[in-house]
Amino acid sequence: MSRSRVPDIVVGRLPIYLRTLHQLEDTGYTFTSSQELGKRIGISSAQIRKDLAHFGEFGKQGTGYEVKYLQEQIAKILNVDQDWSVALVGFGDLGQALSRYSGFARKGFHIDVVFDQDPQKIGKKYHEVTIYDFEELAKIVSSQGIKLAIIAVPGFAAQDVAEKLVEAGVRAILNYAPVKLFVDEGVRVEYIDPIAHLQQMSFYLT
Amino acid sequence: MSRSRVPDIVVGRLPIYLRTLHQLEDTGYTFTSSQELGKRIGISSAQIRKDLAHFGEFGKQGTGYEVKYLQEQIAKILNVDQDWSVALVGFGDLGQALSRYSGFARKGFHIDVVFDQDPQKIGKKYHEVTIYDFEELAKIVSSQGIKLAIIAVPGFAAQDVAEKLVEAGVRAILNYAPVKLFVDEGVRVEYIDPIAHLQQMSFYLT
Incomplete structure (x- = not known):
């Protein structure tokens, strides 16, 4: 099928x-x-x-x-009998936590490149991973043939980031930013939103 | 209604x-x-x-x-016009990342107590938060009237933790452990599983 x-x-x-x-x-x-x-x-x-x-x-x-x-x-x-290279965009509080979490790599999803726009972070290395300038995203993601990305930028910036990722060849996005992303058909987006889940549950608490 | x-x-x-x-x-x-x-x-x-x-x-x-x-x-x-006290169970790689992430507190969900069973961690303080012995969970959670908890323990331990939390009065659980939790009716459980989302998306990548 x-x-x-x-x-x-x-x-x-x-x-x-x-x-x-x-x-x-x-x-x-x-x-x-x-x-x-x-x-x-x-x-x-x-x-x-x-x-x-x-x-x-x-x-x-x-x-x-x-x-x-x-x-x-x-x-x-599921195509997980192979390893995948993942781009992480956003190296703030959340992005740093995600990059330090070893669970992704253990399951074959390797955060190989990280992007941010903060000059204080760009070019630095945090635990094995180098932070690249967001401006270089298109070049690096497409030259490395990266298909999977994680978005961990503030909500207002996420749609722009998603569009740049898709232009560079990304076909699947795990989005931690608290906004709906609008992308081309054929590009998959999944959302992670623990705050929404907590708020949903607190509805039932009295 | x-x-x-x-x-x-x-x-x-x-x-x-x-x-x-x-x-x-x-x-x-x-x-x-x-x-x-x-x-x-x-x-x-x-x-x-x-x-x-x-x-x-x-x-x-x-x-x-x-x-x-x-x-x-x-x-x-949604009952989020008030702040909520949250218990975090599990202070491994993931639990540490969650406790460092400031997004929960910014939305009124305060990780006030953390439990682990590692003697190396118990009694220590990491950024404001003290790690308590898992054995004290029932006493502390019920005496503080905590209704919300986050589970960040390995899969095999999660069901036991969930039962102890519910016994202690917790009514809503955000579960990061990769297992289904079986709890009393009336207790809410929501799941966060980024690996499952990544695997689901890699199905479509060729």
Whole structure:
């Protein structure tokens, strides 16, 4: 099946399946089932079987799924059987926290270039990573063929940054700036907004 | 209308309306319209009017919404016209990044207590915040009446932490651990998982 035909919501569950398989492997499981996966993830086993059927036949009647094999297959489907180079734009409070967080690299997403416009930061090196002038973004991102970027600039600057990234060849943006981004069709944007989640939950607190 | 009757998805949009109103105020707007808000947020003006109608009548035919007034009203609805005390559990790589990030406090969510189980960290003070022994969580969280918590522990430990938090009176959890949490009905959980978002997007990169 063509990738573009798979519903977004199904693709969105694949990372959850993948991490659950890692957790099963870490706790000594060799085989698992759609029931076991469903129980841990909090969705139905039928849903899991239906989701996976978009991509092929991975289990066997009776024995279920081989954990390691299904893990590898889903990693391949998600294109995370390879490492990715990521550009981070914005090296303020949030950008610095993100660049220090090792979780991205552990999962194969390497923040290889960082951009900021503060002359105090440009050209300096913080833990392995050099901060480049935002003006050089187009040149560096396109010459390095970077497809993934993280935006951690203030809200008012984010749309401009997104447009420059897309012009330079970026096709997927993880946006920490608290604004909606408007980009070309075919460019993916995902949002991280912990404040919005906290505010949403405080609605229910009395 | 009773709070529990408002659809979750509507409540989830209120923080987006609020931050957009702040951005409008910052750029000098005194009045706005559902059209203007919709354009900035990327949803229809009809949706905005319908969402707000759950809570009352905030605009006037002809003049639209007064930015400052609507902001205050939505803040009140979301219970963010007051400050909240937040417990952070887990002071590893991620927890440290979160505690250093000033964005939470700027929006009224104050990480007042931090828990970890590493004897090397317990009792130490990092930038204003003291790290407490995880064993003291129940006592401290309940005596301080803390209702909101952020979980930043490894996946395998998160469910146990969530249960202890809920026992201590927490009613809303922002979970950075990459696992589904199973909690009592009436307790809210929201998830932050940037890795899942990156993996979801890399699916589309070829």
